[in-house]
Amino acid sequence: MSWQPKILAFCCNWCSYAGADLAGVERRQMPPTVRIIRVMCSGTVDPAWVLEAFLEGVDGVLITGCHPGECHYLNANYHTARRYRLLEAFVKEFGLEPARLRLEWIAATEGVKFAEVVRDMTDKIRALGPSPLRPEEGVR
Amino acid sequence: MTGQSYLAWAKDPEIRKRGGSGGFVTAALIAGIKEGIIDEVLLVRRIDQFESVPYLTHDPEEVKSASSPQLAAPLNLSSYIPRGVKVAVTTKPCDARAIIERAKRGRFELEDVYMVGLNCGGTMPPVSTVASVRDIFGVDPDTVTGIEIERGELIFKRDRGEDLTISIDEAEKKGYGRRESCKYCNTNIPEMADLACGNWGVPSDQRATFVEILSAKGEELFEAAKKTSMIEFEDATQKELEKRLKIDRRMRELANRRWDEVAGVLDEMDRLAYYINEFSRCIHCESCKIVCPVCVCEADAKCLDMGQGNNHYRISLYNMIRLFHLMDSCIGCGQCEDVCPVDIPLTMIHQRFERRMEEMIGYRPGFDLQKPPLQKPEEGVK
Amino acid sequence: MEFIPSICPGCCINCGLYIVRDEDGGIRIDYRKSSSVNEGKLCRFGVELGDLYSQEHLKATVNGKEVDFNTAKKEALKRLKKTDPRSTGFLAMGNSTNEEIRAFKKLAGELGIRNIDCGLSKQILNVPEAARNYLTAGVPLREIEQAEKILLISFNPENYPLIIRRLLRAERNGAELLKVGSGEPYVGRGAIIVSELAPTSDPASIRQIIEEADDTATILFMKPYANLNGAIRLGFYGFDLIEAIRSDEIKSLFLLDPPPGYEDIFHDLELLVVQSDHESEVTEMADITLPSPRFFERRGTVVNVEGDVLPVGGDSGAGVEIPSKIIFP
Incomplete structure (x- = not known):
């Protein structure tokens, strides 16, 4: 089989994690590229985790959370949004391709959207090839 | 008043002479102690002409003897600020910015810190500065008694023998001069401090400090200096204001050009x-x-x-x-x-x-x- | 907040630094940017020096029991006098000032003890006497930056991190930088040769480096402790004590400022006297311990990598007085 990117997805317990589940239940077609970490809120995603994931050798990081105004914890996803803007600037300055990092708001009902995002992100990263930050010994 | 600019100088002729430019800073610090506005003063104290260390004191005499060795002090004073006391600090723009960031992070209350800002054209790394005296002029560095930067010239003062002068540009082309980070720093007037002091804008035949009052705390110190008759002053003229800003603009341009050179690649x-x-x-x-x-x-x-x-x-x-x-x-x-x-x-x-x-x-x-x-x-x- | 200009005892580079004493008595380091050998920069050892100096200070003890200083001193003299000089040694591995080593050597002489060592006797004695000055030749580190060719012979720069930036600048200035393993052939003409002289170094390879170098080459031997340059220049060598202790030839030892890493060899000694500034595994097994001031508190000098004699920074002469007063109380 040709090279498949590895994408790490942080999914919010209250929305996108259920969304991802729904995508599976509804048998939406998507490539097997995503490893999901469930978090209680996208606002808990520490940028250091994202950096660590890249250093460990993932080819892309997807952060997903509740739509604006629908956060289970009132406004934590606005913190996510601000941190993401910094991460975006960081990745750009660092010289990593911007397509390797993505933030999406996905509701529990949006299995279709989850599958679509994964498909699209996979295509884009596949075009880029493996991450230049991947350790020489490969991904653990 | 906040926003007001003055030319000021220490009344005490000795302070006026020893100060970098008219001795206003020393006078204001002493006045601050005498009036009980501040408990301590944090400043840099010279060990020799090329080296200084942070120094905390509440003794006016010690403030007086510290003079202004900031060129030889690539230090950041913000890390040495004591907690819970009213303290005045002489601050380059980077000191002042660091103090504000540390206050944000709860290291101390900004209300307790009186930032007496000093205009800054850069500081010098001691080792290469010592070497430059030897390498450029063939002179024993021990004969140097002080370093100044004036109008783009780097001047090594000596008690015996003539002063040694080289343009900063030329010194830096030879690999000496200011610290690399100072060369591209484009914040030269400490506008975030409580006072901004320096000789930019001061007519060259006058020994005075150009003082801009930037906050209520700055005003407090200035008023104390007035009240204790430590200083004399006059309003800065439009011409002097413009001259100061022109120097600042020029410094910024040079810094930005340097930034494009080193970081643009x-x-x-x-x-x-x-x-x-x-x-x-x-x-x-x-x-x-x-x-x-x-x-x-x-x-x-x-x-x-x-x-x-x-x-x-x-x-x-x-x-x-x-x-x-x-x-x-x-x-x-x-x-x-x-x-x-x-x-x-x-x-x-x-x-x-x-x-x-x-x-x-x-x-x-x-x-x-x-x-x-x-x-x-x-x-x-x- | 008191700033004491001092130097790092971590290796022969002797980086300049400040020891800062806070109002609450805490000791930490600060960066001394005017120090020419390191321009204020420090490796991890220097950064953590404050922790070392904050360690429990050594107490005067005899047979593990705390005693007053004079009792320990008298007891040390009494027991040292009783030993057979042929099976007694004085070991100072270069963590002391020139003045302390000189006093230590003098005490050995007074007691008729000829087995003195800085841990490098094996290597030094293997080099012809006339060539021994190469072992402690000082080389200004700025010269490395301007070298055309640099040979690193059995030398790992990571053990002396402050050398790395000099090598880097040399490379940037167009220098040829070669790593040579032990026994591998090389051409040393016009090169700066950097190698290491440590207790574990192969004596034959040290000798070979000196023999093969001609007048056009500069040799720099890096050493792992603060003042081995001083110890060698003061002639504090003559007998391979480390080996002799291992083979039980030496039964009594006076140890001055031991570095970590040699704990296992001192177990079976009949008499172990240790002068040091902090408690360690070695002081715990000692029969008699004599506390000396912490390194930065000592009044004295060391010879650094550039061949400069540098003050350590303190004003306590106690470290010198211990060996001198043992014999002349």
């Missing part, structure tokens, strides 16, 4: 490869973190906690976390680069990240008490 480069290569030398001595004035996490810092031992990474997580954390707080003071044992151009690198953040988010660290973006939710969507 990275624009078109494979930056990832560049950063990996530079950080590959890191020996994790953690000095950059220890001296960083805006880092207040101490021993339980995330960069240390998460950054230990992942040897197979292309860049250590320690460095990555520091790069990210400083993105919204690096003030470009150059302390990290000064102490890096393997010569990683840390300040330039952190400034590249910080300046990009500034461009995107419009936030500049060290100017006011506004929370940094990392601690603040995205605006407009709340």
Whole structure:
């Protein structure tokens, strides 16, 4: 089989994690590229985790959370949004391709959207090839 | 009044003569102690003409004898500020910015710190400065009694023999002169401090300090100096105001040009490869973190906690976390680069990240008490 | 907040630094940017020096029991006098000032003890006497930056991190930088040769480096402790004590400022006297311990990598007085 990117997805317990589940239940077609970490809120995603994931050798990081105004914890996803803007600037300055990092708001009902995002992100990263930050010994 | 500018000088002729420009700073600090506005003064004290250390005192006589050796002091005083006392600090712009960032992070109350700002055209690294006296002029560095920068000239004062003068441009072309981070620093007037003092704008035949009052605390100190008759002063004229701003503008232009030279080359480069290569030398001595004035996490810092031992990474997580954390707080003071044992151009690198953040988010660290973006939710969507 | 200019005892580079005493008595380091050998920069050892100096200070003890200083001193003299000089040794591995080593050597002489060693006797004695000055030749580190050719012979720069930036600048200035393994052939003409002289170094290879170098080459031997340059220049060598202790030839030992890493060899000694500034595994097994001031508190000098004689920074002469007063109380 040709090279498949590895994408790490942080999914919010209250929305996108259920969304991802729904995508599976509804048998939406998507490539097997995503490893999901469930978090209680996208606002808990520490940028250091994202950096660590890249250093460990993932080819892309997807952060997903509740739509604006629908956060289970009132406004934590606005913190996510601000941190993401910094991460975006960081990745750009660092010289990593911007397509390797993505933030999406996905509701529990949006299995279709989850599958679509994964498909699209996979295509884009596949075009880029493996991450230049991947350790020489490969991904653990 | 806040916003007002004066030409001021110490009444005491000795203070006036010893001070960098008219002795206003020394006079105001002493007045502050005498009037009970401040408990302590934190300043840099000369060990010799090339070296200074931070010094905390409440003795007016000691303030008087400290004079102004800031050129020879590539220090950042913000880390030496005592907690819980009213303290006046002589601050270069990077000191003042660091103080504001540390106050934001709860190290002390900004209300307790009186920042007597000093205009700054850059500081000098002691070792190469000593070497420059020998290498450029063939003169024994021990004969130098003081260093000054005036109108683009670097002047080594000597008691015996003539002063040694070289233009800063020329000295820097030869690899001497100011610290690298000072060359591209474009904050020369400490507008975030309580007072901004310096000789820019002062007519060359007058021994006086150009003082701009920037806050109520600054006004308090100025009033104390007036009340104790420590100073004499007059309003700054329009011409003097303009002259000062012109010098500032010129310094900024030069700094920005320098920035384009040293950091601009990275624009078109494979930056990832560049950063990996530079950080590959890191020996994790953690000095950059220890001296960083805006880092207040101490021993339980995330960069240390998460950054230990992942040897197979292309860049250590320690460095990555520091790069990210400083993105919204690096003030470009150059302390990290000064102490890096393997010569990683840390300040330039952190400034590249910080300046990009500034461009995107419009936030500049060290100017006011506004929370940094990392601690603040995205605006407009709340 | 008191700033004491001092130097790092971590290796022969002797980086300049400040020892800062806070109001609450805490000791930490600060960066001394005017120090020419390191321009204020430090490796991890220097950065953590504050922890070392904050360690428990050594107490005067005899047979593990705390005693007053004079009792320990008298007891040391009494027991040292009783030993057979042929099976007694004086070991100072270069963590002391020139003045302390000189006093220590003098005490050995007074007691008729000829087995003195700085841990490098094996290597030094293997080099012809006329060539021994190469072992401690000082080389200004700026010269490395300007070298055309640099040979690193059995030398790992990571053990001396402050050398790395000099090598890097040399490379940037167009220098040819070659790593040579032990026994591998090389051409040393016009080169700066950097190698290491440590207790573990192969004596034959040290001798070979000196023999093969001609007048056009500069040799720099890096050493792992603070003042081995001083110890060698003061002639504190003559007998391979480390080997002799291992083979039980030496039964009594006076140990001055031991470095970590040699704990296992001192177990079976009949008499072990240790002068040191902090408690360690070695002081715990000692019969008699004599506390000396912490390194930065000592009044004295060391010879650094550049061949400069540098003050350590303190004003206490106690470290010198212990050996001198043992014999002349």
